[in-house]
Amino acid sequence: MDHPAPAAPPPLPVHLVTGGGSSPNLAHLLRSLAAARVVALDAEWKPRRRGSPAAAPAPLGDGTPLAPETFPAPPKFPTVTLLQVACRGGDGGEGERGEVFVVDLLAVPLADLWAPLRELFQRPDALKLGFRFKQDLVYLSATFAAALGRDAGFDRVEPFLDITNVYYYLKGHDTQKKHPKETKSLATICEELLSVSLSKELQCSDWSCRPLSEGQIQYAASDAYYLLDIFDLFQQKMTTEGTCSSTTELTSDRHCSSTVIECSSSGYDIYSGGYLMPIVTKYSEKILLTESDTKPRSSRRKEKLKLPTNAKCKDKVDCSTEWQGPPPWDPSIGGDGYPKFLCDVMIEGLAKHLRCVGIDAAIPSSKKPEPRELLNQTYKEGRILLTRDVKLLKYQYLASNQVYRVKSLLKHDQLAEVIDTFQLKISEDKLMSRCTKCNGSFIQKPLSLEEAVEASKGFQVIPSCLFNRNLEFWKCTDCNQLYWELMVERNELNRIII
The missing domain is CATH 3.30.420.10 (Ribonuclease H-like superfamily/Ribonuclease H)
Known part of the structure; x- marks a missing residue:
């Protein structure tokens, strides 16, 4: 198609x-x-x-x-x-x-x-x-x-x-x-x-x-x-x-x-x-x-969207657009200290930016997920759901306050907003440490050119113009995607997170 x-x-x-x-x-x-x-x-x-x-x-x-x-x-x-x-x-x-x-x-x-x-x-x-x-x-x-x-x-x-x-x-x-x-x-x-x-x-x-x-x-x-x-x-x-x-x-x-x-x-x-x-x-x-x-009219639709007065979750719903933490990975509530996010379909591009700075950022398991599917994945995997859809906020009670509405429109601004909101600590050794394609981890040791050529056979073509350059190659342990690192990419990421 x-x-x-x-x-x-x-x-x-x-x-x-x-x-x-x-x-x-x-x-x-x-x-x-x-x-x-x-x-x-x-x-x-x-x-x-x-x-x-x-x-x-x-x-x-x-x-x-x-x-x-x-x-x-x-x-x-x-x-x-x-x-x-x-x-x-x-x-x-x-x-x-x-x-x-x-x-x-x-x-x-x-x-x-x-x-x-x-x-x-x-x-x-x-x-x-x-x-x-x-x-x-x-x-x-x-x-x-x-x-x-x-x-x-x-x-x-x-x-x-x-x-x-x-x-x-x-x-x-x-x-x-x-x-x-x-x-x-x-x-x-x-x-x-x-x-x-x-x-x-x-x-x-x-x-x-x-x-x-x-x-x-x-x-x-x-x-x-x-x-x-x-x-x-x-x-x-x-x-x-x-x-x-x-x-x-x-x-x-x-x-x-x-x-x-x-x-x-x-x-x-x-x-x-x-x-x-x-x-x-x-x-x-x-x-x-x-x-x-x-003359402005009061919206009847808003009345229809209100929860019934006898709803058990009534007192738990908080549609505030500000994050009220702590996040599920916080050690004080039994978390492992490693931030994890789920980016909905509206901001999947943000997931790649988060992965570039070493943050675990998943995307929905289906292309058109229902709200409950998103919240179920969020809850099971201990993640924060990042979204631009304000309607998802009313489902927060299903995932213990694990939904955050991203306010920024551009991807770089969204990345900076998430880093600031959740006080994420980004270090240089974490840059380009995750696969932007599948969210997997890279092998700990960079590959030599010969190892990279061998690993790419039948899977990926390494441009010949890279053979005479002093580059480090990395391989995703999950999807086998090969990457090579350019200093300009690292400098750009440093500019975003500083």
Whole structure:
């Protein structure tokens, strides 16, 4: 089975939009919005933990904070700090190159953006694309209303096409039936339709911190850009099928509108003449925000997740994200003094980093383990379960407080966090003492070049360029994998742990 290729940065120039009315990139964005016929939209905001306070309202366009009496109490919604826009002008077809903008809402006066965005959202000749965009619109509307006044929100987006519906259309799903309850993620949709892998490592990064990293900018731009690529597949399928009447409906309307120009099997261009009119008329929908959408609602789901009042484990559950020790290897509670971890599937890369510094770090015994399987392995092997999944914390009572939620996103930072949290003592003689492939131990004595060549026969090829270098070879006692040590690797590990 072919694995999807990692997502490259968008092949279009990415414009980071900052500054006020004199900003060239802001002027470029406004011109593109006015000319756009197909626009892909996405938004980012700082992830909020339970119980965190609402963000303060953004300032006016001139940077002056609003006086308290001039605005109502801000809704308890996250403040949108980044808006991604990928747009195409002309006829909106594949041939149009298009452009991608990453708009820094903390650095652009919202007063300069409100009218152009509102016009774009309601323009009938511009088709808007999004992935479950209603929540983004709610937060975006609340952000503008908090900064500019109650009437400065957004109440609708039309015509709109949800990429989720496009996905089910392209997969031949019977649209007379309801879509599956568990909707696909955008990463999964891109993987299945485009054979590209969208890394979501930065999804929960702090989008309110400035400056934005290059990785954040490219990540944000990709989420909007690939919506256009998916729309291209939709266009191709419609063109190939030839007739409007033979296509599977994306909406509940079972009849082709009289305003739709009849397509012919001779290859009618669906964008000619009326541009996007056939698609807009036949397949689009609209997002309408009601008054109830602008008011935060207490989550019923949270109530369902609460343990019954008579649950025996009630008093033992502690969902704190801070480690409260002692770890199971602590000699004071009968441990052997040797740290051991289990990294769940979300952070398997951290396991390799821990092994590089000599720490016993296992991965789940199955590819898609259930929470109880993870906790059972943790308990039996006396390990600490490392995870990014906050939901696993509620199962801590099954493994005597042996679950720790890693807060950092990048692997090097995660390694430093674990070393600091558990006060791990890393010495130079432990570096590269475990197999990064299987977690096994190396033989105590390094192999000579001749011994390594003999050990590699029929199993592993040693590059000939290494024969004239003064290297030490090591062999894993469990999986027989051969390693050779370069000083640059050891220096890099020293830099991480110091």
